[in-house]
Amino acid sequence: MLLSKSCVYGLRASLFLASREQGEFIPIRTMSDKLEISFHFLTKILQQLTAEGILESFKGPNGGVRLTKPGSEVPLMDIVLAIDGSQLLTECALGLPGCGIKNPCPLHDKWAETRDAIREMLEHTTLTELVDKGKAENLRLTTEGGFDILFDD
Amino acid sequence: MLLSKSCVYGLRASLFLASREQGEFIPIRTMSDKLEISFHFLTKILQQLTAEGILESFKGPNGGVRLTKPGSEVPLMDIVLAIDGSQLLTECALGLPGCGIKNPCPLHDKWAETRDAIREMLEHTTLTELVDKGKAENLRLTTEGGFDILFDD
DNA sequence: GGTTATTGAGACTCCTTTGTCTTAAAATAA
DNA sequence: TTATTTTAAGACAAAGGAGTCTCAATAACC
Ligand code: SF4
Ligand code: SF4
Numbered sequence: 001m002l003l004s005k006s007c008v009y010g011l012r013a014s015l016f017l018a019s020r021e022q023g024e025f026i027p028i029r030t031m032s033d034k035l036e037i038s039f040h041f042l043t044k045i046l047q048q049l050t051a052e053g054i055l056e057s058f059k060g061p062n063g064g065v066r067l068t069k070p071g072s073e074v075p076l077m078d079i080v081l082a083i084d085g086s087q088l089l090t091e092c093a094l095g096l097p098g099c100g101i102k103n104p105c106p107l108h109d110k111w112a113e114t115r116d117a118i119r120e121m122l123e124h125t126t127l128t129e130l131v132d133k134g135k136a137e138n139l140r141l142t143t144e145g146g147f148d149i150l151f152d153d
Numbered sequence: 154m155l156l157s158k159s160c161v162y163g164l165r166a167s168l169f170l171a172s173r174e175q176g177e178f179i180p181i182r183t184m185s186d187k188l189e190i191s192f193h194f195l196t197k198i199l200q201q202l203t204a205e206g207i208l209e210s211f212k213g214p215n216g217g218v219r220l221t222k223p224g225s226e227v228p229l230m231d232i233v234l235a236i237d238g239s240q241l242l243t244e245c246a247l248g249l250p251g252c253g254i255k256n257p258c259p260l261h262d263k264w265a266e267t268r269d270a271i272r273e274m275l276e277h278t279t280l281t282e283l284v285d286k287g288k289a290e291n292l293r294l295t296t297e298g299g300f301d302i303l304f305d306d
Numbered sequence: 307g308g309t310t311a312t313t314g315a316g317a318c319t320c321c322t323t324t325g326t327c328t329t330a331a332a333a334t335a336a
Numbered sequence: 337t338t339a340t341t342t343t344a345a346g347a348c349a350a351a352g353g354a355g356t357c358t359c360a361a362t363a364a365c366c
Contacts, residue, residue, distance in 0.1 A: 001244065002155060005324065008248045015259070027342065041325055047344065060333030061341045091154065095161045096296060105294060106168070106287035110274050117270045121263050134259035141258060143249060158354065180312065194355050200314065213363030214311045 002118075007083040009037050010045050012141050014079050016150060017055070018071030018127035019135070025057075025064035034150045036142055045083065052082040071127035080122055089119055155271075160236040162190050163198050165294050167232050169303060170208070171224030171280035172288070178210075178217035187303045189295055198236065205235040224280035233275055242272055 003011075013031050020026060028046060032039040046065055049055045054074065057065045067074065080088070092099060093111040101108070133139065138146035156164075166184050173179060181199060185192040199218055202208045207227065210218045220227065233241070246264040254261070286292065291299035 001240065001248070003246065003248075005248070008246070012247060025342095029342085038325060040327070043343070044325090044345090050343090057343060058333080059331075059341085059343045061335070063333070063342045065343085087154065093156065093161070094165060094294070095154070095156075095158070096293065104292055106283040106290075106292045106300075107278075108292070110278055114270050114274050117267050121267050125260075125263055130259040137259075139257055139259045139261070140249065141247070147259075178312095182312080191355060193357070196313070197315090197355090203313090210313055211363080212311085212313045212361075214365070216312045216363070218313085 002088065003080065004084050006041075006045050006048075007080055009035075009042055010049060010079050010083045011076060012037070013042060013046060014049070014054070014067070014071075014074070014127055015130055015134070015141060017065065017067050018074070019131045019147075019150070020066075022067065022070055025062065025066050027064040030064070034142070049079065049082055052078075054078055054082055067127075071131060072129075074127045075123050076125050076127070076130075077119070077122040089115060155241065156233065157237050159194075159198050159201075160233055162188075162195055163202060163232050163236045164229060165190070166195060166199060167202070167207070167220070167224075167227070167280055168283055168287070168294060170218065170220050171227070172284045172300075172303070173219075175220060175223055178215065178219050180217040183217070187295070202232065202235055205231075207231055207235055220280075224284060225282075227280045228276050229278050229280070229283075230272070230275040242268060 012035050016031050016035060017026060028043050029039055031037070032042045035042075046055060046057075050057050050065065053068060055065045056068050057063070090099070092115060093107040094105045096105055099105070099108075134141065134147040138148055140146055141150060165188050169184050169188060170179060181196050182192055184190070185195045188195075199208060199210075203210050203218065206221060208218045209221050210216070245268060246260040247258045249258055287294065287300040291301055293299050294303060
């Protein structure tokens, strides 16, 4: 799999947060319910994003988490790097240790192109971009139903 | 990681086989030594490729494995599918169950492009193509040294 | 036939990822 | 102050991937 499960959950939650008012703290429990992700597991993942400065959290009643920056300034890459690390963009096809341009394997040229395509996609897509698209076309973030079911409070 | 370790080992071994005479059976022990892969582990992986008809094997002295077809007719995709399955090309970014064009997530359009790039690369690159390149430029298939060290018998 | 070289099959261990649970810490509200 | 709501931290369990090992099956050679 390209992205780990933790990373996918982190992305889904980040999209959820980006779809709300920016100043609002959203309880993790709300997100875990709506996105159908285990609460404790999601908590651990979001703690990583908080540690990386992508989210900020607040304890106690009316607490929760929120994005530190507007979603339009957060490319997907930020979340992927925070959770899965740079592995995807540095390791590769034949997975030889110490890989690079200097002493490449035969797949390097072709793989580098593909890898760049992945990088471009993750760097140039922002949370807000996907949220806007999701809202406009009622796309889904969860197993069933469209984007809008996330907002029946 | 894009490809599992088993898959990477399978690819490396397939490249090794494609670089030899086609009719020749190569003992797995020889490959595990040259490619620095655990013998028993590589054996299990190559058994999968044999079961899928990509390799054929022969027991006993002078036995080993060989490609069933010339390397020029074997795209990398065959090996990836045999070992990792179609997961990489069907599952995706947000990993929602039952994904597809019918009920997509907001990432679908962008992801589909990237996924196609990966598919194209795997489908249109053959073993022989990489072997020729590797031999010409003495690229590497193992941690140290170039392509040629595989052939000091 | 007996020994040796090789793949085939499967049990088994080890490690990472995924997921659950419990307890502590912080903030609010009564 | 006490109870409640929330995140923080970390122990623990379950599942899958990665890797090791043993023994059986097959083929060649003596
Ligand atoms: S040489 Fe390039 S393609 Fe090959 S393993 Fe290294 S980074 Fe990957
Ligand atoms: S809709 Fe497309 S991109 Fe989104 S999870 Fe499904 S297949 Fe992947």
